[in-house]
Amino acid sequence: MSQSSDQRLGRSSVKLGRDVYISSSASVVGKKEGEGPLGLLFDMVGEDDLFGCNTWEEAESNLQKDAVYLALGKAKLKPEDVSFIFAGDLLGQSIATSFGISSYNIPLLGVYGACSTCGESLALGAMSIAGGYADKVVCVTSSHFASAEKEFRFPLEYGNQRPLSATWTVTGSGAFVLSSENADNKARARITGVTVGKIVDYGLKDSMNMGACMAPAAASTLEQHFSDWSSQPEDYDKIITGDLGTVGQTVLIDLLREKGYDISAVHMDCGIEIFDAQSQDTHAGGSGCGCSAVTLSAYILKQLEEGHWKKVLFMPTGALLSKTSFNEGQSVPGIAHAVVLEKIG
Amino acid sequence: MSQSSDQRLGRSSVKLGRDVYISSSASVVGKKEGEGPLGLLFDMVGEDDLFGCNTWEEAESNLQKDAVYLALGKAKLKPEDVSFIFAGDLLGQSIATSFGISSYNIPLLGVYGACSTCGESLALGAMSIAGGYADKVVCVTSSHFASAEKEFRFPLEYGNQRPLSATWTVTGSGAFVLSSENADNKARARITGVTVGKIVDYGLKDSMNMGACMAPAAASTLEQHFSDWSSQPEDYDKIITGDLGTVGQTVLIDLLREKGYDISAVHMDCGIEIFDAQSQDTHAGGSGCGCSAVTLSAYILKQLEEGHWKKVLFMPTGALLSKTSFNEGQSVPGIAHAVVLEKIG
Numbered sequence: 307m308s309q310s311s312d313q314r315l316g317r318s319s320v321k322l323g324r325d326v327y328i329s330s331s332a333s334v335v336g337k338k339e340g341e342g343p344l345g346l347l348f349d350m351v352g353e354d355d356l357f358g359c360n361t362w363e364e365a366e367s368n369l370q371k372d373a374v375y376l377a378l379g380k381a382k383l384k385p386e387d388v389s390f391i392f393a394g395d396l397l398g399q400s401i402a403t404s405f406g407i408s409s410y411n412i413p414l415l416g417v418y419g420a421c422s423t424c425g426e427s428l429a430l431g432a433m434s435i436a437g438g439y440a441d442k443v444v445c446v447t448s449s450h451f452a453s454a455e456k457e458f459r460f461p462l463e464y465g466n467q468r469p470l471s472a473t474w475t476v477t478g479s480g481a482f483v484l485s486s487e488n489a490d491n492k493a494r495a496r497i498t499g500v501t502v503g504k505i506v507d508y509g510l511k512d513s514m515n516m517g518a519c520m521a522p523a524a525a526s527t528l529e530q531h532f533s534d535w536s537s538q539p540e541d542y543d544k545i546i547t548g549d550l551g552t553v554g555q556t557v558l559i560d561l562l563r564e565k566g567y568d569i570s571a572v573h574m575d576c577g578i579e580i581f582d583a584q585s586q587d588t589h590a591g592g593s594g595c596g597c598s599a600v601t602l603s604a605y606i607l608k609q610l611e612e613g614h615w616k617k618v619l620f621m622p623t624g625a626l627l628s629k630t631s632f633n634e635g636q637s638v639p640g641i642a643h644a645v646v647l648e649k650i651g
Numbered sequence: 652m653s654q655s656s657d658q659r660l661g662r663s664s665v666k667l668g669r670d671v672y673i674s675s676s677a678s679v680v681g682k683k684e685g686e687g688p689l690g691l692l693f694d695m696v697g698e699d700d701l702f703g704c705n706t707w708e709e710a711e712s713n714l715q716k717d718a719v720y721l722a723l724g725k726a727k728l729k730p731e732d733v734s735f736i737f738a739g740d741l742l743g744q745s746i747a748t749s750f751g752i753s754s755y756n757i758p759l760l761g762v763y764g765a766c767s768t769c770g771e772s773l774a775l776g777a778m779s780i781a782g783g784y785a786d787k788v789v790c791v792t793s794s795h796f797a798s799a800e801k802e803f804r805f806p807l808e809y810g811n812q813r814p815l816s817a818t819w820t821v822t823g824s825g826a827f828v829l830s831s832e833n834a835d836n837k838a839r840a841r842i843t844g845v846t847v848g849k850i851v852d853y854g855l856k857d858s859m860n861m862g863a864c865m866a867p868a869a870a871s872t873l874e875q876h877f878s879d880w881s882s883q884p885e886d887y888d889k890i891i892t893g894d895l896g897t898v899g900q901t902v903l904i905d906l907l908r909e910k911g912y913d914i915s916a917v918h919m920d921c922g923i924e925i926f927d928a929q930s931q932d933t934h935a936g937g938s939g940c941g942c943s944a945v946t947l948s949a950y951i952l953k954q955l956e957e958g959h960w961k962k963v964l965f966m967p968t969g970a971l972l973s974k975t976s977f978n979e980g981q982s983v984p985g986i987a988h989a990v991v992l993e994k995i996g
Binding site (some may be wrong): 417 | 658659662663665668689705706708709731734739741742743745746749750752753756757758759760761762763764773775778779781782783784785786798802803822847848849850852971972973974975976979981984986
């Protein structure tokens with residue numbers, strides 16, 4: 307037990323009273339992601355996207371299992387050293403999580419924020435450590451191209467055409483060990499703050515243009531963050547969204563310009579980085595819970611470790627639709643949760 | 652900001668360093684629940700289960716919206732007074748939540764633990780207040796008989812037979828305002844501790860016998876709770892599970908007897924209380940995220956307020972299946988999260 311001096315900040319933010327360290331992390335991805343621009347940085351690349359399983363859902367569960375295994379190993383921890391695991395995915399009733407992590411026997415707090423789930427899990431994980439409730443927690447999220455297409459759009463066998471505004475769900479899982487201590491001075495980065503997002507619904511209904519659906523939520527969380535922290539875009543080396551893709555990026559930059567913030571010089575989107583849209587035919591970019599998670603583990607934390615960046619805002623974005631809500635003619639609301647990541651030292 | 656003296660306790664528990672108050676709560680239910688033994692205690696009973704909407708999913712969203720509205724009103728709060736809302740439901744991608752609470756514009760932390768979600772939301776909500784991250788949060792969960800049957804089993808139009816081990820998903824939503832203060836001395840109860848559950852999978856595959864699927868998880872969390880808190884069944888006036896029903900209750904009592912704990916004298920199950928199984932033809936009992944939530948709001952908190960009980964353990968139970976995992980032949984793992992509730996003063 308230790309005293310914390312955590313602070314509420316403005317409407318929606320928390321400034322952690324003590325640093326929370328990302329002790330280790332791991333990324334496991336599919337073949338296509340392995341062939342992309344970040345391919346060499348991932349810890350493990352599957353040879354085929356079934357990962358030796360019989361179903362896409364089992365394959366996605368295996369991604370989570372492997373990512374947690376690798377992250378724990380890198381931190382030299384056993385599952386019983388971990389107090390809680392914050393985990394989630396995109397599938398109905400989060401079954402990739404339920405069947406992926408159960409063998410670790412770690413007390414589970416299941417989270418859901420669509421593709422923003424990685425941000426939500428890191429936010430709650432960091433709060434639980436800074437609050438003195440845990441010394442170590444694991445945060446893990448995943449997505450899988452084939453299970454997601456089946457869950458949200460069409461089975462792959464149908465062979466539907468994809469408009470240019472569509473994104474390509476990343477097959478991958480990223481796991482993070484958060485700790486109250488910088489053990490052996492080997493932590494990758496620290497989490498210093500959190501901004502929790504609200505649901506924002508502009509009434510868009512196109513599940514093949516998720517970037518445009520989520521951009522207003524990203525703009526809302528970002529504007530709130532700047533206000534809560536009295537900060538400006540130039541205070542960050544990068545402001546990183548999860549999976550807006552090229553269409554959503556344009557909308558986000560425009561929306562924030564209307565609010566008086568120009569993020570064009572510092573904005574980066576994991577969905578744009580993870581694939582080479584031209585040669586990989588992924589259209590507007592990558593998406594999914596796994597997209598931001600594996601990019602954070604493989605690329606963003608590396609930049610912070612190597613000192614190329616000192617402080618970034620990591621803000622995964624989620625589209626809160628289901629097949630049922632879409633079929634019933636509902637809109638696609640968005641949400642975005644942000645965490646402040648800083649270089650150690 | 653205030654200093655907390657929260658403590659980790661044993662493997663999976665948190666003893667809150669300061670009391671967290673349930674300032675107010677509200678329950679909104681369907682017609683059948685209104686006709687049950689607790690019928691007169693609910694705040695609002697719908698005349699028909701569509702609640703004026705066009706779809707079952709919209710109806711469930713409306714349940715959440717109304718429950719939050721009533722709970723905020725009773726606490727004399729506006730949505731902008733609340734820091735975070737912890738919310739979830741049983742539908743794929745939690746759409747009852749996404750379309751139910753968005754108009755409140757409260758920063759959302761989406762949670763998923765199947766029918767244990769009410770327990771998870773109260774646990775995280777209480778931790779966020781005791782940790783100094785928020786003064787007030789709302790926790791809300793829901794379920795709806797028709798949307799759940801469609802989501803997990805068969806559309807109602809199919810008219811399938813239900814075995815006697817099946818439970819009847821409660822149409823209802825319970826909302827709770829948690830606060831760091833006992834405003835006007837009107838708080839209903841206080842939350843003093845939390846035990847977070849693990850996934851427990853005994854390999855059962857019968858989605859028409861969820862009580863048996865979840866009972867091992869309830870036994871696991873309860874055994875862990877007794878160990879973490881060095882407590883015994885007789886330390887509680889009631890130990891209350893969410894929706895084990897009559898079949899699951901028997902299994903739970905037996906499993907714990909094997910571990911040396913006899914809870915038969917103090918055990919109560921919300922699913923058994925909410926319906927009169929004989930006259931209402933609900934078979935093993937009620938179930939769903941809404942079952943434990945509305946029973947807590949309408950009945951359990953009333954018993955604590957009136958001093959009939961001083962201390963109870965409230966432990967909703969969840970079955971972590973989806974239609975897809977069931978159809979693919981997977982088992983039905985369970986999870987249970989517990990919160991300690993005590994009388995004020």
